[in-house]
Amino acid sequence: MKKASLAAVLTILxxxxxxxxxxxxxxxxxxxxxxxxxxxxxxxxIKGFGISPQGFPLDYSRIGAFYTEVSxxxxxxxMWNGLWKENGAGTVPQAAASLMxxxxxxxxxxxxxxxxxxxxxxxxxxxxDATNDWSNAAARTLFQGMLVSYAATYEPPYLFLGNExxxxxxxxxxxxxxxxxxxxxxxxxxxxxxxxxxVGPVFNFEHMAGAGVLNGWTTARWGALESHDLSKVxxxxxxVYPFLNYASSSAVPGSYLDPLISRIGSxxxxxxxxxxxxxxxxxxxxxxxTSAQAQVTYLSRLDAMLEGKDVKMxxxxxxxxxxxxxxxxxxxxxxxxxxxxxxxxxxxxxxxAWLSFNP
Numbered sequence: 001m002k003k004a005s006l007a008a009v010l011t012i013l014x015x016x017x018x019x020x021x022x023x024x025x026x027x028x029x030x031x032x033x034x035x036x037x038x039x040x041x042x043x044x045x046i047k048g049f050g051i052s053p054q055g056f057p058l059d060y061s062r063i064g065a066f067y068t069e070v071s072x073x074x075x076x077x078x079m080w081n082g083l084w085k086e087n088g089a090g091t092v093p094q095a096a097a098s099l100m101x102x103x104x105x106x107x108x109x110x111x112x113x114x115x116x117x118x119x120x121x122x123x124x125x126x127x128x129d130a131t132n133d134w135s136n137a138a139a140r141t142l143f144q145g146m147l148v149s150y151a152a153t154y155e156p157p158y159l160f161l162g163n164e165x166x167x168x169x170x171x172x173x174x175x176x177x178x179x180x181x182x183x184x185x186x187x188x189x190x191x192x193x194x195x196x197x198x199v200g201p202v203f204n205f206e207h208m209a210g211a212g213v214l215n216g217w218t219t220a221r222w223g224a225l226e227s228h229d230l231s232k233v234x235x236x237x238x239x240v241y242p243f244l245n246y247a248s249s250s251a252v253p254g255s256y257l258d259p260l261i262s263r264i265g266s267x268x269x270x271x272x273x274x275x276x277x278x279x280x281x282x283x284x285x286x287x288x289x290t291s292a293q294a295q296v297t298y299l300s301r302l303d304a305m306l307e308g309k310d311v312k313m314x315x316x317x318x319x320x321x322x323x324x325x326x327x328x329x330x331x332x333x334x335x336x337x338x339x340x341x342x343x344x345x346x347x348x349x350x351x352x353a354w355l356s357f358n359p
Contacts, residue, residue, distance in 0.1 A: 045359050046109045046313035048077025050273065051099075054320045054345050066319065067106040073355060077109035078102075079272060079315050081163055084114040089126040090142035092150045100154040111313060113160040113202060113237075113272065114147065120171060134178030144186045151194035158313070159197050160237050160272065161186060164204040169224035180227050187232040198312070201228065202237035202272050209259050212244035214287045225263060235312060236264050239273040240305075242298070243288040249276050249297040254304035261309060268310040274302065275317040275338035278348055282328040290337065295350035299357055306359045314359050316340060 053059075053066035070076040078099065086093030096112050103110040116123050122132045129138040151159060161183055162168075169176045187199050203224060206212035210220035225236070238260065242252045260269070276298040280290045306314070318339040324332050336343070340351040 044075045045311060046077035046111065046315070047073065047075050047354070047357065047359070048079055048109060048111060048313060048315040049319040049340075050079050050081065050315065050317055052318035052320045052322070052339065054341070055323060056320065058323045058325060064106075067102055067108060070319065071106040071108040075109060077111055077313060077315065079111040079113065081113040081115060081272075083118075083123055084116050084143055084146060085123060085126075089139065090146055092146055092153070096150065097154070100156060109313075110156060111158050111160070111270075111272070111315070112150075112156055113163050115163045116143070117162075117168060133172070133175045134182055135175070140182050140185075143182070144189055147186055148189050148193045151190045151197055155194045156197055158235065158270065159190060159199050160202050160270075161199065163202045163237075163272075164207070164239055165201050166203045166208040166221045166224035169221055169227070170207075173223070176224070176227065184229060184232050198234040198268075200233050200235040200237050200270070202239065202270075205238045205240045205257065205260060206242070206244045211256075211259075212241075214247065215244040217244065222263065225260075230264065230267060233264075233267060235268045235270050236260070237270045237272045240271050241274065242301075243276055243286075247288045249289065249294040249301060252298065252301040252305070254301070254307065256301075256305045257309070266310065268312050270312050271306075271314045273315055273317050277334070277337045278339070278342070278350075279337035281336055282333040284330075284333040286334075292349050295340075295348060296353050299350060299353050303357065303359065311359050314357075316354060320345065 049070060051063070051066070053062040055062055067078065070078055080096055080099045082093060082095055084093070085091075086095060096114070099110050099112065102108075124134065124136050124139040125132040126136065126139045126142055129136050131139075134140070147159070147161075150156070162179075165179070168179065183201065190197060190199050206215070207217050208221045208224055210218050212218075238257075240257070242256060243249070246252050257269075276295045277286075277288075277290045278292045278295050280286070302314070316338075317335060320341045321339040321343045322332055322336040323343075324336070340348055340354055342348055
């Protein structure tokens, strides 16, 4: 296959943040904000994965084996990241409910992210109001009602509202203020329903920090974080992919996350997605190294990045490699090998390193 030019790689990679289902606005203070001195239940550091059974996303028949494998790992966790109105606006998505039910059966740690956009497309239109942004009062009411129902029913340990929200801050800063207004009210309502649930937003670190030079991300978007009233954020979620910034995993500094920590102080963090690709797939030929050893090296650098920080979870992106859904889509080329098992299901060298990883 013809080698892709660096410019072409950067162009397609710039779309990836917008392809992911990402989380979903003024900074008005609630008069009845829960007591900020209350301390959510403390748990061990979760070491988890996004839902990734062998054969996904074409085949989920081996989901039970996936849950069993993750639950056999110390503090193993599973993260579901999906749209808030999967089964219709106002009802709890079945996939999110199923994760909580499976966590009781298989005894893994569940993590849920409710998103509201994919790429530049929003999912805020509802039958009673087709307005597709955060000015939609009906959508806000239905979304919050679903979150309260979910929190009251399942009392999840963690609940994240939106994924990589900094993308929307760049897309529409004025409507992002409406998102913050919704988040503040939803936070309060969730805490009333389930006081021990830790609630927070999720950002992409490289995009927000302007630290993705190999992907053309050099402009910081810290306003996405700084728009939040941190008294209504129990935990700050970040997706972290240093290969967008460094060509070699060994070059990632231990101070990598310091620009974030300096802005959130003592707030705990959750690395909701991270990893390093082990293979060059589909002739992409990216400007960063791709090898099994690079994954092992990255784990040692990740350990240095998290040392001394209050981290509640670290999720490697996938346990099993993604299957090509046809046509070698860019998501498959970029992220399929960010997995601890290869396309045949065999353990990569980083698998055992992950088992001994102790953030």
